[in-house]
Amino acid sequence: MGRGHMARRNTNRRVGIADVAEKAGVSHATVSRVMNGNAAVDPGIAARVRAAAAELKYQPNPVGRSLALGKTDTIGIVVPDLANPTFQAILRGLSIAAAQDGYRVLIADSSEVTSEEAILAGEARRRCDGVVLCAPRMADAELEELAPTLHPLVLINRTTVATNTPSLSVDYGQGIQELAQHLVSLGHRRLVFLSGPEHSASNRQRLVGLDKFRTEHPEIELQMLHGGSNFDSGHESTEAIIASGATGILAFNDLVAMGLLSGLHERGIRVPEDISVTGFDDIPFAKYTTPPLTTAAVPINELGSLAWRRMREQIQQAGESSIQAQDEFSPRMEIRKSTAAPALKPAS
């Protein structure tokens, strides 16, 4: 029961450098030289080699190449949930930007299983020249320990104390405060924050932002409701939202808001007449909901390409662990139709 022991010796081996060397009547070394244009090689011989390579349709084996070069021209990205449009957009931006520089991206979806993150990140790192960790849910301590292992690393939505890891972050605290402020200025007095995944750092940022908001607006009632990060958790929160008696709902993100919108619609609650709802992120679909969603826009398209730029900088510096850029974005308010003045002042 050998595992394919004969496949190796087969004649239908892929064409390798040796074949073109033989055909061109030169050594492997020379073939390698002309393929990579590294050293000077006689134009005549070079032409012969190129002709042989073309005729045999020779393409260097990237694995052999990677082993010799110590690099794979690939970077890894680990995301908590590939179903989330925010992460999809980041992935896309990263992939396109990296491709422009001849790099590919390997994906790893932790499916919100926190304990898998470090493992996935490690595996990805070993296969790739670098890793971007997107909104990791792991504890700070674990991240601190893991980060040096992963270098070159770029963090999205998290930071490390070590300054040699670039990070891209969004001021969620600021954004959620602005959204709350927006609701208040419309006349809402009873708000609910439908919180996100427990271990999400961006959720914590929202919470501290709201704490600040509370101290600045002691007259406003602000309840916290536990939720999740997707449609379903928004939808499932419908009853609790209704029971809360609040008129202004701050959903964790656009997805949750959309789920909630649908739940409220099913229950015959009108938005924004009866209840105002806000999202977060401004995913491409936010403007097409019923009604179009008021949200805090995160530059999700830039995030991916900037992540690549930061990664590239590190790869090029190769080892001189210098201090790296910490980019922070401020969300931009996107007022649409899911928020309006409350119909009736609640009895108070």
Place this chain on the structure above:
Amino acid sequence: MGRGHMARRNTNRRVGIADVAEKAGVSHATVSRVMNGNAAVDPGIAARVRAAAAELKYQPNPVGRSLALGKTDTIGIVVPDLANPTFQAILRGLSIAAAQDGYRVLIADSSEVTSEEAILAGEARRRCDGVVLCAPRMADAELEELAPTLHPLVLINRTTVATNTPSLSVDYGQGIQELAQHLVSLGHRRLVFLSGPEHSASNRQRLVGLDKFRTEHPEIELQMLHGGSNFDSGHESTEAIIASGATGILAFNDLVAMGLLSGLHERGIRVPEDISVTGFDDIPFAKYTTPPLTTAAVPINELGSLAWRRMREQIQQAGESSIQAQDEFSPRMEIRKSTAAPALKPAS
């Protein structure tokens, strides 16, 4: 100006199998054996090796491993546009299913540049153990020529004459006919098909489906309008749609339909009162548009995981080019609120 010539000889080399071997007082070979559990090795020695490996936190280098094993435990996927939720869903399904079997996925986005597809696919294939080609736009002839090169390969939304390539397809022709039929049964007599990317095979399938529809319903006026596959192309078609005088619009897919919805809304055209609009695919957001979109649902979540299953089957068979499954899905009608009876019978 050597290219990092000294990094190689550095002492801070990653810990390799040799280090473990030395620490455990055995040979590389033995370490490899215990790490892979391939051959019988004395329990005492095995324990010693494992202890050494653990202490040094040794993790086998996947590149070296890949070279020796001739496999990378990675598959590639090439998609025409990572911004499209359909492809995102396929990618996600593929990634999750593959991860379950210890495989990773490498992505390549051709950005709808047809000429890049073959190159990207080839590169991906060389780096991976297989490739899934998702809705390739390339010509049939090119695909026929490329397919054998790429094996193991699984095709999504395309087929090859060679029966040893599994393919997953959706009966777009059937789906679009049902949508057209739906509009007709609501009373519409003037329809428009807002077509998709020129080289999209699924677009061609829709076209032949509509040809059939035409012969079956000669009394119905059906115009063809050239469009694209995303929001913007739907949005840009707004004027042409209005000018067409049609009351029932078959958009290429949900994205186009959503763009159109938004365009019509801006122009004050009511949907479905003035114009009915249908999409295709049933992306997760289709039920949250204004109004919720009538569409033909494609099982996008299954597609990815099934693609992996087909890929795995081929990888396991390793070479015995047997005849492969050709899976075909029938779209399911999803009647929502974007379609209704036309307000007025057009003069005829």
Place this chain on the structure above:
DNA sequence: GAATCATGAGAAAGCGTTTTCTCAGAGCGT
């Protein structure tokens, strides 16, 4: 015209694994 140099190609040593090959030593039967 001999000594020096630049040029460029081949030989060989990696890169980090796995796996075959080889062989030492232990266990067994007669």
Place this chain on the structure above:
DNA sequence: ACGCTCTGAGAAAACGCTTTCTCATGATTC
């Protein structure tokens, strides 16, 4: 007690490439 098989570990080859090292050849200089 001798030879046989069997177990298991090390040596070495293989995987496919890049790059250093080495050396031959032809060009240059005094």
